[in-house]
Amino acid sequence: MQDVDAKARSTGSQRDSDLEARRKMERSFEAISPFEFRHELIKLARGHQRKSAKAMLDAGRGNPNWVAAAPREAFFALGQFAMQECRRVWDDGDLAGMPRRPGIRDRFQEFVSENPGLPGIDVLAEVVNEGERKYGFAPDEWLHELVDGIVGDNYPTPDRMLTRTERVVAHFLAKEICAGGVHPDDLRLFAVEGATAAMCYIFDSLLANGLIERGGRVAIMVPIFPPYVEIPELDRYAFDVVEIRATGRDAQGRHTWQYPPEEIAKLADPSVQALFLVNPSNPPSVALDRDTVAQLVRTVREQNPNLMIISDDVYGTFVDGYRSLMADLPYNTMLVYSLSKFFGVTGWRLGAIALHRENVFDARLRRLPKSEQEKLCKRYGTVSRNPEALSFIDRMVADSRQVALNHTAGLSTPQQVQMAIMCAFTMTERGERYKQLTKEICHRRMGLLYDGLGLPLPNLPHDADYYTEIDLEHWSVNTFGEAFTQYMLDRYEPIDILFRLAEESGIVLMNGGGFHGPKWSIRISLANLDDEAYAEIGHHLKAALQEYVDAWRNETQDTVSKHDAE
The missing domain is CATH 3.90.1150.10 (Aspartate Aminotransferase, domain 1)
Incomplete structure (x- = not known):
């Protein structure tokens, strides 16, 4: 024993x-x-x-295991027309010319009529027509932007985002992400290589422009995509992080993944300079409810009106009736959106940063001490003759290329064209x-x-x-x-x-x-x-x-x- x-x-x-x-x-x-x-x-x-x-x-x-097939087919159909346009200008075997604007809309109509069975041609025609009807684009200018963009033979111009592409994506964000709470004409967009690039640019420009100093206090709504916490911990930033925790529970004690009043109340402290959130959240995948939004809006407007909010809304399209904070706090909110999840385009690296034309970021720049403004004028002096008037979103564009390479900044034009087609498609009945x-x-x-x-x-x-x-x-x-x-x-x-x-x-x-x-x-x-x-x-x-x-x-x-x- x-x-x-x-x-x-x-x-x-x-x-x-x-x-x-x-x-x-x-x-x-x-x-x-x-x-x-x-x-x-x-x-x-x-x-x-x-x-x-x-x-x-x-x-x-x-990474989703589906792809948006119709707008991709439209993209490839556009590519065929674009190369036909290049060879029309100059065809020397493997060498072709740059597409030309005059008469391009009429030639496109002929291309559509001659290729009725081409995959994606119907969606492409609808996108082109909607650009003219809904947004009032001049036909040749709109189609040439798409054709020249997909060929990729020019630097992105404007560098922040192609003019008509910006308007299409702005309408998408206003309708699908902001539920009509902002007017698309009030949005200024910067096309970026997905939300990950957006994060890098935002953190860098906030620091470079003195909107948050090293060691400054920021709030982060958690749970969250880890880099939003990991980046502030880097020695370059060393931000003092206040976590806003989704500790809400229902009557049975089950997680609601909402934020109790005492958590939102942390944002009343004016020393909290910025708030970062993913909405709907990652990983709970739940959007802020209206009670939480209402308290957040009151807190910002009444107690911390200079708060900068960076809202990553990548999962917004998966929630019925989704409404970004941009719709309720347009002055305070910078919206970040990536097309990666909804359209299944993680490999394309498609995203945008959106700011309202009147925003707290620009207002805070104007209130910086004179010595700091002089330093920033020197930083951006090669970009503008009036660097003090350069908006924050345009400073992000310059910062994304170390300022000195601002003239070659911008997301590649084929990527921007794909983005435009996808966003325009979403706002159709098929979308x-x-x-x-x-x-x-x-x-x-x-x-x-x-x-x-x-x-x-x-x-x-x-x-x-x-x-x-x-x-x-x-x-x-x-x-x-x-x-x-x-x-x-x-x-x-x-x-x-x-x-x-x-x-x-x-x-x-x-x-x-x-x-x-x-x-x-x-x-x-x-x-x-x-x-x-x-x-x-x-x-x-x-x-x-x-x-x-x-x-x-x-x-x-x-x-x-x-x-x-x-």
């Missing part, structure tokens, strides 16, 4: 030692970005794939149907995931369902009780379940704590895998949690048995 007890103690000691070694290894990953941590999980999942011959399921990244399809995909996959989990679908008003964030601690308390939950928290690291899923099931998810969400939460992208994968993910996630429960029950039973034996 003593030998059996000694063996049991030895086995238990080895198990504890192995567990502590694993916990130490897992803790070493907690400081790195969740996107870098994901690479480690992918290695484990590929190992499982090789052993089991089952496909890896990577629900970690937000409305496309938008509804993308919403249905996300909602359907959310249902399949929760079916696999064996849980009721969360009732989350204003949800995009592009991602979901699951709080495992809250789930555990409500499903298995406080005793088991405390055991899980004491024995394991929050990312342990991600390692288990990768090693045992070939499933890659992301840790919600890395997005400054609840420590024991996980983030699942609902956009990048086939529908059936989400039921499988739910099933394996439930099974992984059951492993913790079984271990707890076994240890509890061992303790009881040992007590009875004594």
Whole structure:
């Protein structure tokens, strides 16, 4: 009997030692970005794939597995017409000329008539016609901008954004992102290489123009896309970050992912110079509700009127009736939008920064001390004869090319043309149907995931369902009780379940704590895998949690048995 007890103690000691070694290894990953941590999980999942011959399921990244086909076909149809126009001017085999404006609209109409079956030609014709009817563009000027742009034979002119393309994208943002709350003619846009480039340009220009000094105080609404927190922590900025936490819960104690009044109240402090948010949020994928927006608007207008708000609205099209903060606080808000998710164009790098023509950023520039303004005049003196009058959005353009290369700034013109076609397409009847399809995909996959989990679908008003964030601690308390939950928290690291899923099931998810969400939460992208994968993910996630429960029950039973034996 003593030998059996000694063996049991030895086995238990080895198990504890192995567990502590694993916990130490897992803790070493907690400081790195969740996107870098994901690479480690992918290695484990590929190992499982090789052993089991089952496909890896990577629900970690937000790249959608659909593409907007119709506007792409229109883009390629435009390319064919554009090359026909180039060869019309100069055709020397592999060499052609630059397209010319006079008569181009009539020639396009002939091209449409002669190519009725060309994929995308009907959408392209509708985009061209809408530019003339809806926006009043002169036919030859509009079509030549598209043709010359897709050929890419000139520097972007104006460098901030092509003139008519800017108007099309402004109408898209005003309608689809701002719900008609701003007039498109009041928006000034800077076309950029996706929202990631927008972030780099914004942070750099805020610092370069003294709108936020190194060490200045900023607020960030969390959970959030991690770089919004990681960039301010860089030594170059060293911002003093105030987190505005989405700790709201409903009457049953479930997350609403909204911001309680006491959190929004943090913005009343005038020392908070800027607010960064992703709306709808990433990863909860829930838009601000009207009560939160109303309090935020009151707080800014009454207590912190000089607050600069940077709102990343990339997921706005996935929420019915979405309305950006730009619509309610146009003076204070800089809108950032990327076409990557809605149109499935992450590889194209398409995005825009939008500011109202009357905005707090320009107002704050005018209020800078004279010495600071003189320094900035020297910085931008090569760009303008009146650098003191240069708007903040135009300063961002210059800063994006180290000022000295401002004359070659701007997003490539083929990218801008694709952006114009996609935005114009969305505002047609076919575009409305496309938008509804993308919403249905996300909602359907959310249902399949929760079916696999064996849980009721969360009732989350204003949800995009592009991602979901699951709080495992809250789930555990409500499903298995406080005793088991405390055991899980004491024995394991929050990312342990991600390692288990990768090693045992070939499933890659992301840790919600890395997005400054609840420590024991996980983030699942609902956009990048086939529908059936989400039921499988739910099933394996439930099974992984059951492993913790079984271990707890076994240890509890061992303790009881040992007590009875004594």
